[in-house]
Amino acid sequence: MPAFSQLILTALLAVTAENLLFAGGAGFSRALRAARKPSTAGLYALLVTLFSLVSALTGLALEPYLSLLGEEWILRPAVLTAAAGLEYLLAAGLLRVFAPSFLRDHGRILEQAAANTVVLAIPYVQQMFGFHALQALGYALGTGAAFWLAVLILSHAMKICTNPDAPRAFSGLPGVLVYVGILSMAFAGFTGGKVF
Amino acid sequence: MDDRRLYFREAGTIFWNGMLFRNPVLAGALGLYPVVAAGCGMRNATALSLLFLIIALPTQLLLCLAGMLLPRWARPAAVLLLSAVFYLPAARAVEWLFPGSLADLGMAAALMACNSIVYARASEYAPEHILLAAAADAAGCSVGFAGVICLVSALREYWLTGGLWGTGVSGIGEGLDAPFAGFLLLGFLAALMRQVNIQRERRYAEVE
Numbered sequence: 001m002p003a004f005s006q007l008i009l010t011a012l013l014a015v016t017a018e019n020l021l022f023a024g025g026a027g028f029s030r031a032l033r034a035a036r037k038p039s040t041a042g043l044y045a046l047l048v049t050l051f052s053l054v055s056a057l058t059g060l061a062l063e064p065y066l067s068l069l070g071e072e073w074i075l076r077p078a079v080l081t082a083a084a085g086l087e088y089l090l091a092a093g094l095l096r097v098f099a100p101s102f103l104r105d106h107g108r109i110l111e112q113a114a115a116n117t118v119v120l121a122i123p124y125v126q127q128m129f130g131f132h133a134l135q136a137l138g139y140a141l142g143t144g145a146a147f148w149l150a151v152l153i154l155s156h157a158m159k160i161c162t163n164p165d166a167p168r169a170f171s172g173l174p175g176v177l178v179y180v181g182i183l184s185m186a187f188a189g190f191t192g193g194k195v196f
Numbered sequence: 197m198d199d200r201r202l203y204f205r206e207a208g209t210i211f212w213n214g215m216l217f218r219n220p221v222l223a224g225a226l227g228l229y230p231v232v233a234a235g236c237g238m239r240n241a242t243a244l245s246l247l248f249l250i251i252a253l254p255t256q257l258l259l260c261l262a263g264m265l266l267p268r269w270a271r272p273a274a275v276l277l278l279s280a281v282f283y284l285p286a287a288r289a290v291e292w293l294f295p296g297s298l299a300d301l302g303m304a305a306a307l308m309a310c311n312s313i314v315y316a317r318a319s320e321y322a323p324e325h326i327l328l329a330a331a332a333d334a335a336g337c338s339v340g341f342a343g344v345i346c347l348v349s350a351l352r353e354y355w356l357t358g359g360l361w362g363t364g365v366s367g368i369g370e371g372l373d374a375p376f377a378g379f380l381l382l383g384f385l386a387a388l389m390r391q392v393n394i395q396r397e398r399r400y401a402e403v404e
Contacts, residue, residue, distance in 0.1 A: 029228050033225075073291075074283075077307070077308075078280045084310065085273045085275075115275075115312075173225055177383030
């Protein structure tokens, strides 16, 4: 299959059947926060996409060494989390030097994107499905798009769920969680159950 | 009231807020992933709660002690690096108590190292509060997280298998191990928590 088609197909997979957010339940805490400020959703999703790409590349680069480690479920998460911390530090350090105003204005979004569960999940998904480099990059791009869609859907859900006619106990977050549960049920229909 | 008693009373309030009234999962929508994706068995819930406690407590205490020495923009990296370090003893303790549980939990256990509750409390709350408050907050959030994940897991395990701690044989709720069931249960629990807070507000208003 041509390389570009593989990339696009894996990206589509990340947005639909193997959607980390709706089918896997990952990254919702951050998506809900991002949905409170829909005006920054594009930038947030862009940064999630960039960090997802870096996370995928880190996973690919470290994989040969991680496979040699014993006690895989103890050491792998520590190494990948520490790598995410260093990636954020590098990004923030570079911005501090070359674009301090961007870091001042959007530093919060940068840090939330770097520590996002969907970003850190990419190397595990890559390993689980045995993605090669191009597929991993496609999945990272698709995950960024899925995050953006989730934020748009959640910002709409938040408006609906603060309707004064709703019972007070379900107004806001409880209503949004039920709304997301129903959407996630639709994705479970796609996948036939638990994906990750 | 002397200062020490006042401090302990405040710490008690912080603990109760983290545990119940401002529960990070039900009121703050933080740490949702492990609850919805892996909260479907008491063994899983206990293992994840233990992981959370052993990562959250030292990370928050260290950020409380040293966080103000770091520039604001560097704190997130410090939290991720410390969480990665404390994941090692946490994972070892869980593996010792529940052999094979980390492999069973897979990605859900691995991603506890970047749990959004630990991240938010350690990078934002801990550096700007005294040690006692940070400790009370870490303990309260740990108990609050454990309470929610254990409750959700117990309900799902009972419906799925008809028992708890692997004692069940057959249940009625096929598909309840999927994330959607976790979201729906969390929605109802969050509504229950909201109702409790509404009642409390009413009672305070009556007293005043």
